[in-house]
Amino acid sequence: MTSYPIRQFGCRRDNFGVLLHDAATGNTLSIDAPEEAPILQALEREGWRLTHILTTHHHDDHVAANLALKDRFGVEIIGPEAERARIPGIDRGVRGGDRFTIGSLAIEVIDTPGHTAGHVSYFVPGANALFAADALFSLGCGRLFEGDAATMWDSLQRLRVLPDETMLYCGHEYTATNARFALDVDPGNLLLQERVKEVEGLRVRGEATLPVELGREKRTNPFLRADDPELQAAFDRTGQDPVAVFAALREKRNGY
Template structure:
C-alpha cells in the first residue's frame, strides 16, 4: 500500500520543489534541489530532516542547492551516471533499469535523455509516483538541448509505458502555455479541451496544475501521441514516422 507523503511547492520563478517523506523510517527525499531557502522552508513547515536528494539532470536550476543542503543535513545525493561529473556533491550514480530503496520506498530509475544527454526520471512503483523533471511536462516535454527527436521520443515511450494511475510530477509550471499549444495542434481532442479548462480554473484559483495522472497525459499530451493517427492527420503528417511527427511538434513548440 502507498505510504509516502508528498509535498510540492514553488521554487525560483517557475520551478517546483518536491519532498517525499517515508513515515515508516523518517527518511525525506528532495527531488532535485532548485532553491535552498524554499526547500528548507518546506522541511521546517513539516518538521522533517532531509536525508536524500534525487537529482534528475545537471541544469543549474535543478542542482543549485545540492551542496548547501548536503552540508546542512548530510543528505546523500543520487544522480544520473551519464552526468556524474556535472552533478555537485553526488555520492551515488545510477542508470536506467536500476532499482534502489530509500527507507521503505522503492525507486526505479528510467533513462529519459533528450533534454540533457543523461537525464533520468524516478518512478516509485508502489507509491504510483513519477518524477520526470524536465523530460516530460504536463501537455509538453523538455527542449532538446543535448539530444535529438529520436532520443526524446524513445524517452517518451518509456514513460508512456507506466501505469495510467501513476501521478506525474514535473520540474516546472509550464502547463498553461503547453495547453494552448496542444489545442492548436490537436484541435479535435475533446479530452484535451476538458483538461485545458481544468488548467485554466486551477491557475485562476492560484493553484498548481500538477501532479496529474499519467493516463490523462497519454490522452492529451501531443508529445506522448506522436504515433496517434488523429494527431498526425491534424498536422498533415498521416504517413510520417512518429519520430518525424515528434520533431515537427517540438520545432513548432520551440517557436510558440
C-alpha cells in the first residue's frame, strides 16, 4: 500500500501549514506557503525535501513564502489559473475539474470561489484528504471577500459530496470560535454538542482541532446544512431558500 504521510503544524498567528509526502517517489508538497521557517522546520524534522507548492488562493498569508521556498528548493508552484497574476512564482495554473499527478499522488482540483474569486481546493483520494484552505473550516466557512452567498454555497456543495471518511484540512485554527457560533444557531444538535466539547478539550491542551472527518462536518457545520430542515428550524428559517439561509448564517457569523 502506498504511503502518503501528512504533517500539519502552526504558522503565523493562526494559520496551518501542511506537508504531504509521497514515500514512493520522495516528492513533498506544501499546501500553501504561509511562512517559511515553520515549513523548513517541518521538512527538517521529517527528512523530506520540498518539491511542490499547491496554492489555494492569493491571500498573503497563504503565499508569503512562495518565492523564498522556490529560491531555496526550486519547487514547482501550482495554483488557480484565475488568480495567476496574484500568486508569486506560479508555474502552472489549474482549474476546477482538472486532475493531475505528482509522483504517485493523484490530485483533483475543485473550484471553491467565494472567499476569493478563484479559490480552489485539492482533493487527494489516495491520501484520504481534502485541502480546503479558507473555503471550508471546521464548523465554519470563509468570509465572502470576493464572492457572494450563492457562489460560496455552490462551492461548499461541491465539497459536501466527497466521501464522509475524507479528512478535512483547513487554512486556519478557527474551530473554537466557530463551535460557539454553531452551537448558538443549532443548540439542539447532539453531535454538535459532542464536537464542541471535543474542541474545547483539544484547545485547553494546546492541540489542533484538525484534521476532522468530513462526515462529521456534514452533520455539525451549519454552513454545510443551509438546506437541512433541522438546521433551518433551529435557525428560524424553515422553508427558506438555502442561499438565503446561508447568507443569513454568514452575516450573523461576521458579527459574532
